Amino acid sequence: MLNHSLRSLATGLRAGLASGVRGRRGLSLSAVHADEAVHLGSDVTPRPKPWFRAPVTLIPGDGVGPEIADAIRDVFKAGGVPVDFETFFLSEINQASSASLQTVCESVVKNQVCLMGHLATPEFSRTGSLDSLGMKFRRELDLFANVVRVKNRQGIPTRHNNVDLVIIREQIEGEYSALEHESIPGVIECLKIVTEKRSRRIAKFAFDFAVRHGRNRVTAIHKANIMKLGDGLFLKSCQEVARLYPNIEFETMIVDNCTMQLVSNPHQFDVMVMPNLYGDILTNLASGLVGGAGVVAGESFSSDIACFEPATRHMFSLAAGKNLANPTGMLYASANLLSHLNLPFHSQMIKSAVDRVLRSGKHKTKDVGGHTTTKEFVNAIIKHLET
Amino acid sequence: SVAPLRHWHALAQPIRHASGNVRTVTLIPGDGIGPEIAVAVQRIFEAAEAPIAWEAVDVTPVKNPDGTMGIPKAAIDSVNKNQIGLKSPLMTPVGKGFRSLNLQLRKEFSLYANVRPCKSIEGYKTLYDDVDLVTIRENTEGEYSGIEHEIVSGVVQSIKLITENASRRVAEFAFEYAKNNNRSKVTAVHKANIMRMSDGLFLRCCREAAEKHPEVKFEEKYLDTVCLNMVQDPTQYDVLVMPNLYGDIISDLCAGLIGGLGLTPSGNVGTGGAIFEAVHGTAPDIAGHDKANPTALLLSSVMMLRYMDLYDHAQRIETACFEVIREGQTITGDLGGQAKCSEYTDAIIRKLEAGQ
Numbered sequence: 001m002l003n004h005s006l007r008s009l010a011t012g013l014r015a016g017l018a019s020g021v022r023g024r025r026g027l028s029l030s031a032v033h034a035d036e037a038v039h040l041g042s043d044v045t046p047r048p049k050p051w052f053r054a055p056v057t058l059i060p061g062d063g064v065g066p067e068i069a070d071a072i073r074d075v076f077k078a079g080g081v082p083v084d085f086e087t088f089f090l091s092e093i094n095q096a097s098s099a100s101l102q103t104v105c106e107s108v109v110k111n112q113v114c115l116m117g118h119l120a121t122p123e124f125s126r127t128g129s130l131d132s133l134g135m136k137f138r139r140e141l142d143l144f145a146n147v148v149r150v151k152n153r154q155g156i157p158t159r160h161n162n163v164d165l166v167i168i169r170e171q172i173e174g175e176y177s178a179l180e181h182e183s184i185p186g187v188i189e190c191l192k193i194v195t196e197k198r199s200r201r202i203a204k205f206a207f208d209f210a211v212r213h214g215r216n217r218v219t220a221i222h223k224a225n226i227m228k229l230g231d232g233l234f235l236k237s238c239q240e241v242a243r244l245y246p247n248i249e250f251e252t253m254i255v256d257n258c259t260m261q262l263v264s265n266p267h268q269f270d271v272m273v274m275p276n277l278y279g280d281i282l283t284n285l286a287s288g289l290v291g292g293a294g295v296v297a298g299e300s301f302s303s304d305i306a307c308f309e310p311a312t313r314h315m316f317s318l319a320a321g322k323n324l325a326n327p328t329g330m331l332y333a334s335a336n337l338l339s340h341l342n343l344p345f346h347s348q349m350i351k352s353a354v355d356r357v358l359r360s361g362k363h364k365t366k367d368v369g370g371h372t373t374t375k376e377f378v379n380a381i382i383k384h385l386e387t
Numbered sequence: 388s389v390a391p392l393r394h395w396h397a398l399a400q401p402i403r404h405a406s407g408n409v410r411t412v413t414l415i416p417g418d419g420i421g422p423e424i425a426v427a428v429q430r431i432f433e434a435a436e437a438p439i440a441w442e443a444v445d446v447t448p449v450k451n452p453d454g455t456m457g458i459p460k461a462a463i464d465s466v467n468k469n470q471i472g473l474k475s476p477l478m479t480p481v482g483k484g485f486r487s488l489n490l491q492l493r494k495e496f497s498l499y500a501n502v503r504p505c506k507s508i509e510g511y512k513t514l515y516d517d518v519d520l521v522t523i524r525e526n527t528e529g530e531y532s533g534i535e536h537e538i539v540s541g542v543v544q545s546i547k548l549i550t551e552n553a554s555r556r557v558a559e560f561a562f563e564y565a566k567n568n569n570r571s572k573v574t575a576v577h578k579a580n581i582m583r584m585s586d587g588l589f590l591r592c593c594r595e596a597a598e599k600h601p602e603v604k605f606e607e608k609y610l611d612t613v614c615l616n617m618v619q620d621p622t623q624y625d626v627l628v629m630p631n632l633y634g635d636i637i638s639d640l641c642a643g644l645i646g647g648l649g650l651t652p653s654g655n656v657g658t659g660g661a662i663f664e665a666v667h668g669t670a671p672d673i674a675g676h677d678k679a680n681p682t683a684l685l686l687s688s689v690m691m692l693r694y695m696d697l698y699d700h701a702q703r704i705e706t707a708c709f710e711v712i713r714e715g716q717t718i719t720g721d722l723g724g725q726a727k728c729s730e731y732t733d734a735i736i737r738k739l740e741a742g743q
Contacts, residue, residue, distance in 0.1 A: 135581075
């Protein structure tokens with residue numbers, strides 16, 4: 001415990017020295033309030049190279065995960081990014097080769113940052129557990145907030161343009177509580193749990209996020225007209241937290257109306273906060289609007305851990321090993337990771353390289369309508385890193 | 388055991404009548420813009436000479452002998468007798484003791500499947516031009532069972548109920564519908580990787596129904612995959628069958644693709660009959676101003692005519708409606724025009740009379 005706080009203090013000091021700026025920019029990864037997560041904004045001014053190398057846990061995941069993780073490693077190496085990856089293969093469908101959840105969690109807690117692919121969930125569990133490995137991982141580390149920033153990228157043709165919204169999803173409780181039982185044969189009950197504590201926590205996170213990133217409006221998504229107690233509690237918690245932020249507009253919307261609005265007019269949304277299942281639906285919907293699952297990055301936060309991952313959780317097993325996968329989303333996620341580690345120079349370097357490759361339109365992977373392979377795409381990125 | 392299944396085209400009494408035999412249909416005029424659009428539909432049916440007689444009933448809740456608020460007996464008897472209903476939007480009164488009227492109707496007549504065909508309408512341009520799919524949603528259980536408790540202060544549990552009977556019933560219905568309406572594929576939408584037991588049961592019932600109907604293709608997709616793919620390429624889906632909550636969300640998503648709830652028909656099939664409805668709201672702000680758009684209710688009534696095997700009338704009314712929208716001269720405000728509801732209705736009637 002003492003080592004942990006000393007280490008975080010040291011990281012904070014180093015980060016502060018490296019950035020040369022006191023105050024919020026020099027904030028360490030764990031010197032935060034208990035219910036608040038930190039996300040350092042990105043900064044475009046180049047800084048001198050820092051003198052430390054950051055250890056980051058890397059969990060490639062299943063399906064196309066390992067190929068994408070290789071792509072990230074190649075790009076980091078080419079860009080001279082001072083990150084040391086501690087790689088763990090964690091998988092529920094390949095349990096024999098998987099590291100234990102305990103080991104991986106210890107590593108993440110030690111490093112406080114991780115980059116991870118999607119952990120596939122089999123439809124049945126050999127141990128009979130109702131919880132998937134991904135859910136266990138998130139619960140163990142209390143990664144309660146999932147943030148997906150949905151933005152149109154130049155170079156990826158979509159029906160909607162100028163989309164810029166943020167989806168914040170509570171990902172610990174709700175429908176994913178894995179509490180199911182068969183009361184009598186042929187009748188199954190699945191419990192959805194909503195607690196005031198977690199609802200307030202995610203609402204506060206959403207409003208803090210809005211304040212920190214200069215967003216003006218938070219929309220709470222719910223179905224309280226039908227689930228009066230459950231979603232009603234969520235809504236009430238959001239309304240109570242909204243009162244603490246008079247400068248941020250707060251509104252509510254029912255989830256089915258929200259899906260309709262998103263496909264016709266996504267520009268009316270700014271920051272959206274919602275429970276677990278609706279978050280799953282809307283992050284996928286919104287990702288589809290701007291180009292698909294390969295293009296959008298996501299992040300998960302607990303009070304002291306930040307986890308960078310693809311926005312949507314799909315395995316793409318059909319594309320595994322075929323050099324077809326799109327590393328764009330994961331590259332943006334890794335750029336966000338570097339920004340969080342207070343390495344703005346390298347973060348911006350990777351981000352502009354990806355932006356430029358997409359804008360040029362010459363390298364498009366299969367999912368966005370082209371024929372570029374993963375390796376060709378990565379080479380194009382590396383070339384842009386060097387210029 | 389599964390309750391006797393209402394085949395999409397078969398009812399207890401034969402419904403093919405010689406011309407001149409009029410069928411009575413229960414009409415629920417609804418609230419807000421409900422009555423106006425119901426009148427529009429009645430006028431159009433009259434112009435098309437559809438053999439339908441309307442029996443209007445009021446479903447405003449009354450106090451039952453046991454003290455609860457419920458649908459008046461006259462309304463229940465009417466629907467049980469006619470077995471077909473057309474419903475305009477209803478407003479659920481806010482306050483204690485009023486359960487959602489829609490939910491009550493569903494329970495009363497065991498309306499177990501909600502069918503919403505979503506087809507892009509030529510003449511009303513959205514960002515998606517090539518949508519042509521049908522969502523079939525289990526309507527009685529799932530997340531909408533209304534069973535919730537506050538276990539301790541600040542912790543609420545909502546129960547999602549999935550039963551084998553209901554899942555099997557809706558799965559069978561989906562395949563029958565696909566067969567009878569020339570649809571080639573049924574996709575079961577689920578989240579069985581997360582909700583292993585409940586959605587697992589639903590999925591198993593769908594698989595069993597698929598085995599009984601080998602001529603219809605069957606696939607299973609995760610809910611999030613469907614959402615992701617639907618907004619990129621809606622043509623990859625044909626008939627979608629799913630439990631209650633997912634169905635609610637996906638059917639509204641598909642309605643959004645074709646232009647909103649003001650243009651989407653909806654039918655509820657039950658063991659005791661079928662009720663077709665417009666699913667948009669009561670729009671109290673434009674009620675009484677002759678501004679409403681009756682298209683959703685009209686298309687639902689067309690669905691109703693097809694259900695009753697009155698294909699000829701259904702086709703004529705639908706064609707007239709789509710032609711008026713395509714021409715774009717006399718369309719209501721929500722479609723981008725300036726016509727009044729009555730003017731739009733008149734235009735459709737003119738088309739019908741011209742076509743005869």
